[in-house]
Amino acid sequence: xxxxxxxxxxxxxxxxxxxxxxxxxxxxxxxxxxxxxxxxxxxxxxxxxxxxxxxxxxxxxxxxxxxxxxxxxxxxxxxxxxxxxxxxxxxxxxxxxxxxxxxxxxxxxxxxxxxx
Amino acid sequence: xxxxxxxxxxxxxxxxxxxxxxxxxxxxxxxxxxxxxxxxxxxxxxxxxxxxxxxxxxxxxxxxxxxxxxxxxxxxxxxxxxxxxxxxxxxxxxxxxxxxxxxxxxxxxxxxxxxxxxxxxxxxxxxxxxxxxxxxxxxxxxxxxxxxxxxxxxxxxxxxxxxxxxxxxxxxxxxxxxxxxxxxxxxxxxxxxxxxxxxxxxxxxxxxxxxxxxxxxxxxxxxxxxxxxxxxxxxxxxxxxxxxxxxxxxxxxxxxxxxxxx
Numbered sequence: 001x002x003x004x005x006x007x008x009x010x011x012x013x014x015x016x017x018x019x020x021x022x023x024x025x026x027x028x029x030x031x032x033x034x035x036x037x038x039x040x041x042x043x044x045x046x047x048x049x050x051x052x053x054x055x056x057x058x059x060x061x062x063x064x065x066x067x068x069x070x071x072x073x074x075x076x077x078x079x080x081x082x083x084x085x086x087x088x089x090x091x092x093x094x095x096x097x098x099x100x101x102x103x104x105x106x107x108x109x110x111x112x113x114x115x116x
Numbered sequence: 117x118x119x120x121x122x123x124x125x126x127x128x129x130x131x132x133x134x135x136x137x138x139x140x141x142x143x144x145x146x147x148x149x150x151x152x153x154x155x156x157x158x159x160x161x162x163x164x165x166x167x168x169x170x171x172x173x174x175x176x177x178x179x180x181x182x183x184x185x186x187x188x189x190x191x192x193x194x195x196x197x198x199x200x201x202x203x204x205x206x207x208x209x210x211x212x213x214x215x216x217x218x219x220x221x222x223x224x225x226x227x228x229x230x231x232x233x234x235x236x237x238x239x240x241x242x243x244x245x246x247x248x249x250x251x252x253x254x255x256x257x258x259x260x261x262x263x264x265x266x267x268x269x270x271x272x273x274x275x276x277x278x279x280x281x282x283x284x285x286x287x288x289x290x291x292x293x294x295x296x297x298x299x300x301x302x303x304x305x306x307x308x309x310x311x312x313x314x315x316x317x318x319x320x321x322x323x324x325x326x327x328x329x330x331x332x333x334x335x336x337x338x339x340x341x342x343x344x345x346x347x348x349x350x351x352x353x354x355x356x357x358x359x360x361x362x363x364x365x366x367x368x369x370x371x372x373x374x375x376x377x378x
Contacts (some may be wrong), residue, residue, distance in 0.1 A: 004155035012146050016139070023135045024128070052159025058180035059264060060172055061336065071164035074182040079185060082197050083269060087203035090362050094210040097369055110129065 003048035007048025028096040028106040032089055043078055050074035103104045123378040176332040176340040182261040186347040190326040193347075194311055197354055201308050204358040210226035211365045213372070235285070243285025262341035268351025275352065276359030283363065288371050295364050304357025310350035314343055
Protein backbone atom coordinates (compact mmCIF):
# COMPACT_ATOMS: atom_id res chain seq x y z
CA UNK A 1 0.00 0.00 0.00
CA UNK A 2 1.83 3.05 -1.26
CA UNK A 3 -0.90 5.55 -0.42
CA UNK A 4 -0.76 4.96 3.33
CA UNK A 5 -0.13 8.64 4.07
CA UNK A 6 -3.19 10.02 2.22
CA UNK A 7 -5.51 10.22 5.31
CA UNK A 8 -2.78 12.07 7.22
CA UNK A 9 -2.28 14.45 4.32
CA UNK A 10 -6.03 15.18 4.20
CA UNK A 11 -6.00 15.74 7.97
CA UNK A 12 -3.14 18.24 7.68
CA UNK A 13 -4.92 19.96 4.77
CA UNK A 14 -8.15 20.38 6.77
CA UNK A 15 -6.21 21.52 9.84
CA UNK A 16 -4.33 24.14 7.82
CA UNK A 17 -7.45 25.60 6.19
CA UNK A 18 -9.30 25.63 9.51
CA UNK A 19 -6.41 27.50 11.12
CA UNK A 20 -6.19 29.96 8.24
CA UNK A 21 -9.95 30.55 8.51
CA UNK A 22 -9.66 31.31 12.23
CA UNK A 23 -6.75 33.71 11.73
CA UNK A 24 -8.39 35.62 8.88
CA UNK A 25 -12.00 35.48 10.11
CA UNK A 26 -14.09 38.66 10.15
CA UNK A 27 -17.21 37.09 11.62
CA UNK A 28 -17.46 35.14 14.87
CA UNK A 29 -19.98 32.63 13.48
CA UNK A 30 -17.63 31.98 10.54
CA UNK A 31 -14.78 31.63 13.05
CA UNK A 32 -16.66 28.97 15.02
CA UNK A 33 -17.36 27.05 11.80
CA UNK A 34 -13.64 27.24 10.92
CA UNK A 35 -12.86 25.72 14.32
CA UNK A 36 -15.31 22.93 13.48
CA UNK A 37 -13.53 22.40 10.15
CA UNK A 38 -10.20 22.29 11.98
CA UNK A 39 -11.58 19.63 14.29
CA UNK A 40 -12.72 17.44 11.38
CA UNK A 41 -8.99 16.96 10.78
CA UNK A 42 -8.88 14.92 14.01
CA UNK A 43 -11.67 12.65 12.70
CA UNK A 44 -9.77 11.92 9.50
CA UNK A 45 -6.57 11.35 11.49
CA UNK A 46 -8.28 8.88 13.86
CA UNK A 47 -9.98 7.07 10.99
CA UNK A 48 -6.66 6.87 9.18
CA UNK A 49 -4.92 5.34 12.19
CA UNK A 50 -7.70 2.81 12.82
CA UNK A 51 -8.28 1.75 9.22
CA UNK A 52 -7.26 -1.74 8.23
CA UNK A 53 -7.11 -2.61 4.54
CA UNK A 54 -9.91 -5.07 3.77
CA UNK A 55 -11.41 -4.71 7.25
CA UNK A 56 -15.16 -4.36 7.89
CA UNK A 57 -16.90 -2.04 10.38
CA UNK A 58 -16.74 -3.26 14.02
CA UNK A 59 -20.39 -4.35 13.94
CA UNK A 60 -20.21 -8.10 14.23
CA UNK A 61 -23.53 -9.02 12.64
CA UNK A 62 -23.18 -11.68 9.96
CA UNK A 63 -19.39 -11.77 10.14
CA UNK A 64 -17.44 -14.97 10.58
CA UNK A 65 -14.75 -15.38 13.25
CA UNK A 66 -11.36 -14.29 12.00
CA UNK A 67 -12.88 -11.61 9.78
CA UNK A 68 -10.56 -8.60 9.56
CA UNK A 69 -12.17 -5.68 11.45
CA UNK A 70 -11.09 -2.03 11.66
CA UNK A 71 -10.05 -0.66 15.06
CA UNK A 72 -13.14 0.14 17.19
CA UNK A 73 -11.14 2.12 19.79
CA UNK A 74 -10.55 5.13 17.55
CA UNK A 75 -14.21 5.09 16.53
CA UNK A 76 -15.25 5.29 20.19
CA UNK A 77 -12.72 8.12 20.63
CA UNK A 78 -14.23 9.89 17.65
CA UNK A 79 -17.65 9.82 19.31
CA UNK A 80 -16.12 11.69 22.26
CA UNK A 81 -14.49 14.04 19.78
CA UNK A 82 -17.84 14.84 18.13
CA UNK A 83 -19.56 15.41 21.48
CA UNK A 84 -16.80 17.78 22.55
CA UNK A 85 -17.00 19.63 19.23
CA UNK A 86 -20.77 20.05 19.62
CA UNK A 87 -20.40 21.42 23.15
CA UNK A 88 -17.55 23.76 22.19
CA UNK A 89 -19.58 25.09 19.25
CA UNK A 90 -22.65 25.63 21.44
CA UNK A 91 -20.62 27.56 24.02
CA UNK A 92 -18.80 29.69 21.44
CA UNK A 93 -22.00 30.47 19.51
CA UNK A 94 -23.67 31.50 22.77
CA UNK A 95 -20.75 33.84 23.40
CA UNK A 96 -21.08 35.22 19.85
CA UNK A 97 -24.79 35.89 20.46
CA UNK A 98 -23.98 37.63 23.73
CA UNK A 99 -21.24 39.73 22.10
CA UNK A 100 -23.61 40.78 19.31
CA UNK A 101 -26.11 41.71 21.99
CA UNK A 102 -23.58 43.87 23.84
CA UNK A 103 -21.46 45.34 21.04
CA UNK A 104 -23.80 45.20 18.06
CA UNK A 105 -21.26 43.44 15.84
CA UNK A 106 -19.81 39.97 15.20
CA UNK A 107 -16.61 41.24 13.56
CA UNK A 108 -13.72 40.52 15.93
CA UNK A 109 -11.80 43.45 14.42
CA UNK A 110 -14.44 45.81 15.85
CA UNK A 111 -14.06 44.38 19.36
CA UNK A 112 -10.89 46.12 20.44
CA UNK A 113 -12.37 47.86 23.43
CA UNK A 114 -12.32 45.99 26.70
CA UNK A 115 -15.29 46.85 28.86
CA UNK A 116 -15.82 45.87 32.44
CA UNK B 117 -14.39 46.47 0.22
CA UNK B 118 -11.08 44.98 1.29
CA UNK B 119 -9.56 48.47 1.57
CA UNK B 120 -12.31 49.44 4.02
CA UNK B 121 -11.60 46.33 5.99
CA UNK B 122 -7.87 46.98 6.16
CA UNK B 123 -8.52 50.49 7.37
CA UNK B 124 -10.83 49.16 10.06
CA UNK B 125 -8.35 46.52 11.17
CA UNK B 126 -4.78 47.60 10.40
CA UNK B 127 -3.41 44.45 12.05
CA UNK B 128 -5.11 42.07 9.59
CA UNK B 129 -2.35 42.07 6.97
CA UNK B 130 0.37 41.62 9.59
CA UNK B 131 -1.60 38.82 11.20
CA UNK B 132 -1.87 36.95 7.89
CA UNK B 133 1.86 37.36 7.22
CA UNK B 134 2.62 36.12 10.74
CA UNK B 135 0.34 33.14 10.11
CA UNK B 136 2.31 32.14 7.03
CA UNK B 137 5.66 32.67 8.79
CA UNK B 138 4.48 30.33 11.56
CA UNK B 139 2.85 27.98 9.07
CA UNK B 140 6.03 26.93 7.27
CA UNK B 141 7.73 25.36 10.33
CA UNK B 142 4.34 23.88 11.27
CA UNK B 143 4.22 22.04 7.93
CA UNK B 144 7.73 20.71 8.59
CA UNK B 145 6.82 19.53 12.08
CA UNK B 146 3.58 17.92 10.87
CA UNK B 147 5.45 16.08 8.12
CA UNK B 148 8.06 14.87 10.62
CA UNK B 149 5.30 13.66 12.96
CA UNK B 150 3.36 11.91 10.17
CA UNK B 151 6.35 9.85 9.13
CA UNK B 152 6.38 8.41 12.65
CA UNK B 153 2.67 7.47 12.59
CA UNK B 154 1.64 3.87 11.97
CA UNK B 155 0.90 3.35 8.29
CA UNK B 156 -2.78 3.80 7.53
CA UNK B 157 -4.41 0.54 6.50
CA UNK B 158 -2.16 -1.67 8.59
CA UNK B 159 -4.41 -1.48 11.65
CA UNK B 160 -1.98 -2.15 14.48
CA UNK B 161 -4.22 -2.17 17.54
CA UNK B 162 -3.78 -4.96 20.06
CA UNK B 163 -6.41 -3.51 22.40
CA UNK B 164 -8.84 -3.08 19.51
CA UNK B 165 -8.38 -6.67 18.36
CA UNK B 166 -8.79 -7.88 21.93
CA UNK B 167 -12.11 -6.06 22.33
CA UNK B 168 -13.38 -7.19 18.92
CA UNK B 169 -12.77 -10.74 20.06
CA UNK B 170 -14.26 -10.21 23.52
CA UNK B 171 -17.37 -8.07 22.93
CA UNK B 172 -19.68 -10.81 21.64
CA UNK B 173 -18.28 -13.51 23.91
CA UNK B 174 -18.18 -11.53 27.17
CA UNK B 175 -21.01 -9.02 26.75
CA UNK B 176 -23.27 -10.52 24.03
CA UNK B 177 -22.95 -7.17 22.19
CA UNK B 178 -22.49 -7.05 18.41
CA UNK B 179 -21.58 -3.35 18.09
CA UNK B 180 -18.08 -3.20 19.53
CA UNK B 181 -18.04 0.62 19.61
CA UNK B 182 -21.08 0.64 21.93
CA UNK B 183 -19.45 -2.07 24.07
CA UNK B 184 -16.44 0.21 24.49
CA UNK B 185 -18.46 3.34 25.22
CA UNK B 186 -20.94 1.90 27.70
CA UNK B 187 -18.99 -0.97 29.21
CA UNK B 188 -15.25 -1.38 28.79
CA UNK B 189 -14.64 2.38 28.93
CA UNK B 190 -17.96 3.34 30.53
CA UNK B 191 -16.20 5.51 33.07
CA UNK B 192 -14.85 7.74 30.29
CA UNK B 193 -18.37 8.10 28.93
CA UNK B 194 -19.51 9.35 32.34
CA UNK B 195 -16.90 12.11 32.02
CA UNK B 196 -18.01 12.80 28.46
CA UNK B 197 -21.59 13.13 29.66
CA UNK B 198 -20.59 15.56 32.37
CA UNK B 199 -18.72 17.65 29.76
CA UNK B 200 -21.98 17.93 27.84
CA UNK B 201 -23.91 18.68 31.04
CA UNK B 202 -21.47 21.40 32.09
CA UNK B 203 -21.44 23.04 28.66
CA UNK B 204 -25.25 23.16 28.52
CA UNK B 205 -25.16 24.86 31.93
CA UNK B 206 -22.55 27.24 30.50
CA UNK B 207 -24.74 28.16 27.52
CA UNK B 208 -27.74 28.76 29.81
CA UNK B 209 -25.55 30.96 32.00
CA UNK B 210 -24.13 32.95 29.08
CA UNK B 211 -27.55 33.47 27.47
CA UNK B 212 -29.41 34.36 30.66
CA UNK B 213 -31.57 37.43 30.43
CA UNK B 214 -30.04 40.71 31.47
CA UNK B 215 -31.73 44.11 31.45
CA UNK B 216 -28.49 45.87 30.75
CA UNK B 217 -28.65 48.07 27.66
CA UNK B 218 -25.84 47.75 25.12
CA UNK B 219 -23.36 50.60 25.15
CA UNK B 220 -23.69 51.25 21.44
CA UNK B 221 -26.27 49.77 19.15
CA UNK B 222 -26.20 49.97 15.37
CA UNK B 223 -28.72 47.22 14.81
CA UNK B 224 -31.91 49.29 14.74
CA UNK B 225 -31.81 49.64 10.96
CA UNK B 226 -31.01 46.00 10.39
CA UNK B 227 -33.90 44.79 12.51
CA UNK B 228 -36.48 46.28 10.18
CA UNK B 229 -35.07 44.49 7.14
CA UNK B 230 -34.28 41.20 8.86
CA UNK B 231 -37.75 40.21 9.97
CA UNK B 232 -38.18 36.43 9.53
CA UNK B 233 -40.66 35.49 6.78
CA UNK B 234 -43.77 33.57 7.93
CA UNK B 235 -43.47 29.78 7.88
CA UNK B 236 -44.70 28.38 4.57
CA UNK B 237 -47.46 25.77 4.52
CA UNK B 238 -45.09 23.24 2.92
CA UNK B 239 -42.52 23.56 5.73
CA UNK B 240 -45.31 23.38 8.30
CA UNK B 241 -46.84 20.20 6.84
CA UNK B 242 -43.51 18.46 6.29
CA UNK B 243 -42.23 19.44 9.73
CA UNK B 244 -45.32 18.24 11.57
CA UNK B 245 -45.28 15.00 9.58
CA UNK B 246 -41.61 14.39 10.37
CA UNK B 247 -41.86 14.94 14.15
CA UNK B 248 -43.34 11.50 14.93
CA UNK B 249 -40.99 9.71 12.56
CA UNK B 250 -37.93 11.49 13.97
CA UNK B 251 -38.94 10.76 17.56
CA UNK B 252 -39.48 7.07 16.82
CA UNK B 253 -36.20 6.82 14.91
CA UNK B 254 -34.33 8.51 17.77
CA UNK B 255 -35.79 6.13 20.37
CA UNK B 256 -34.94 3.18 18.09
CA UNK B 257 -31.32 4.33 17.79
CA UNK B 258 -31.05 4.81 21.59
CA UNK B 259 -32.39 1.34 22.41
CA UNK B 260 -30.57 -0.64 19.69
CA UNK B 261 -27.02 0.68 20.15
CA UNK B 262 -25.79 -2.69 21.35
CA UNK B 263 -26.82 -4.36 18.06
CA UNK B 264 -26.07 -1.88 15.28
CA UNK B 265 -24.32 1.52 15.20
CA UNK B 266 -26.13 3.89 17.55
CA UNK B 267 -26.60 4.48 21.25
CA UNK B 268 -27.54 7.24 23.64
CA UNK B 269 -25.51 10.05 22.09
CA UNK B 270 -26.63 9.58 18.51
CA UNK B 271 -30.24 8.78 19.39
CA UNK B 272 -30.45 11.62 21.90
CA UNK B 273 -29.47 14.16 19.26
CA UNK B 274 -32.05 12.72 16.84
CA UNK B 275 -34.77 12.98 19.52
CA UNK B 276 -33.78 16.61 20.11
CA UNK B 277 -34.15 17.20 16.35
CA UNK B 278 -37.89 16.56 16.79
CA UNK B 279 -38.02 19.76 18.88
CA UNK B 280 -36.18 21.69 16.19
CA UNK B 281 -38.83 20.47 13.72
CA UNK B 282 -41.52 21.62 16.16
CA UNK B 283 -39.94 25.07 16.15
CA UNK B 284 -39.70 25.12 12.35
CA UNK B 285 -43.24 23.86 11.81
CA UNK B 286 -45.07 25.70 14.57
CA UNK B 287 -44.44 29.19 15.78
CA UNK B 288 -41.93 30.04 18.46
CA UNK B 289 -44.61 30.70 21.09
CA UNK B 290 -46.06 27.23 20.58
CA UNK B 291 -42.55 25.82 20.92
CA UNK B 292 -42.07 27.63 24.22
CA UNK B 293 -45.37 26.34 25.56
CA UNK B 294 -44.46 22.76 24.57
CA UNK B 295 -41.02 23.03 26.22
CA UNK B 296 -41.29 24.12 29.84
CA UNK B 297 -37.68 24.73 30.84
CA UNK B 298 -37.79 23.33 34.43
CA UNK B 299 -39.28 20.05 33.12
CA UNK B 300 -36.58 19.67 30.43
CA UNK B 301 -33.88 20.56 32.96
CA UNK B 302 -35.15 17.89 35.35
CA UNK B 303 -35.40 15.40 32.47
CA UNK B 304 -31.77 16.03 31.54
CA UNK B 305 -30.49 15.93 35.12
CA UNK B 306 -32.25 12.64 35.85
CA UNK B 307 -30.52 11.13 32.81
CA UNK B 308 -27.09 12.22 34.05
CA UNK B 309 -27.89 11.05 37.58
CA UNK B 310 -29.17 7.67 36.37
CA UNK B 311 -25.84 7.02 34.64
CA UNK B 312 -23.90 7.72 37.84
CA UNK B 313 -26.32 5.66 39.96
CA UNK B 314 -25.96 2.68 37.58
CA UNK B 315 -22.23 3.01 38.19
CA UNK B 316 -22.70 2.97 41.98
CA UNK B 317 -24.99 -0.07 41.66
CA UNK B 318 -21.87 -1.97 40.63
CA UNK B 319 -20.11 -0.87 43.83
CA UNK B 320 -23.11 -1.86 45.98
CA UNK B 321 -23.04 -5.33 44.41
CA UNK B 322 -19.44 -5.66 45.54
CA UNK B 323 -18.09 -5.30 42.00
CA UNK B 324 -16.26 -2.41 40.36
CA UNK B 325 -17.84 0.94 39.40
CA UNK B 326 -20.08 0.54 36.32
CA UNK B 327 -19.70 -3.24 36.38
CA UNK B 328 -22.15 -5.00 34.06
CA UNK B 329 -24.37 -6.76 36.60
CA UNK B 330 -27.56 -7.56 34.72
CA UNK B 331 -28.14 -10.83 32.84
CA UNK B 332 -26.57 -10.50 29.40
CA UNK B 333 -29.50 -11.95 27.44
CA UNK B 334 -29.36 -13.77 24.10
CA UNK B 335 -27.00 -12.33 21.46
CA UNK B 336 -28.52 -10.03 18.81
CA UNK B 337 -31.73 -9.21 20.69
CA UNK B 338 -32.84 -5.82 22.01
CA UNK B 339 -32.32 -6.91 25.63
CA UNK B 340 -28.77 -8.21 25.17
CA UNK B 341 -25.77 -6.55 26.81
CA UNK B 342 -27.00 -6.23 30.43
CA UNK B 343 -26.60 -2.70 31.78
CA UNK B 344 -25.41 -1.33 28.39
CA UNK B 345 -28.99 -0.71 27.23
CA UNK B 346 -29.88 1.07 30.50
CA UNK B 347 -26.75 3.26 30.33
CA UNK B 348 -27.61 4.04 26.72
CA UNK B 349 -31.13 5.14 27.70
CA UNK B 350 -29.74 7.28 30.55
CA UNK B 351 -27.30 8.92 28.13
CA UNK B 352 -30.05 9.40 25.56
CA UNK B 353 -32.18 11.21 28.15
CA UNK B 354 -29.31 13.47 29.09
CA UNK B 355 -28.28 14.25 25.52
CA UNK B 356 -31.83 14.83 24.29
CA UNK B 357 -32.63 17.04 27.29
CA UNK B 358 -29.36 18.93 26.93
CA UNK B 359 -29.80 19.65 23.24
CA UNK B 360 -33.45 20.66 23.68
CA UNK B 361 -32.27 23.09 26.38
CA UNK B 362 -29.63 24.47 24.00
CA UNK B 363 -32.19 24.96 21.23
CA UNK B 364 -34.62 26.53 23.71
CA UNK B 365 -32.14 29.09 24.95
CA UNK B 366 -31.20 30.11 21.41
CA UNK B 367 -34.91 30.33 20.48
CA UNK B 368 -35.57 32.51 23.54
CA UNK B 369 -32.71 34.73 22.45
CA UNK B 370 -34.23 35.06 18.97
CA UNK B 371 -37.64 35.85 20.51
CA UNK B 372 -36.17 38.56 22.73
CA UNK B 373 -34.45 40.03 19.66
CA UNK B 374 -37.75 39.99 17.75
CA UNK B 375 -39.63 41.52 20.67
CA UNK B 376 -37.05 44.30 20.77
CA UNK B 377 -37.74 45.20 17.15
CA UNK B 378 -41.54 45.48 17.37
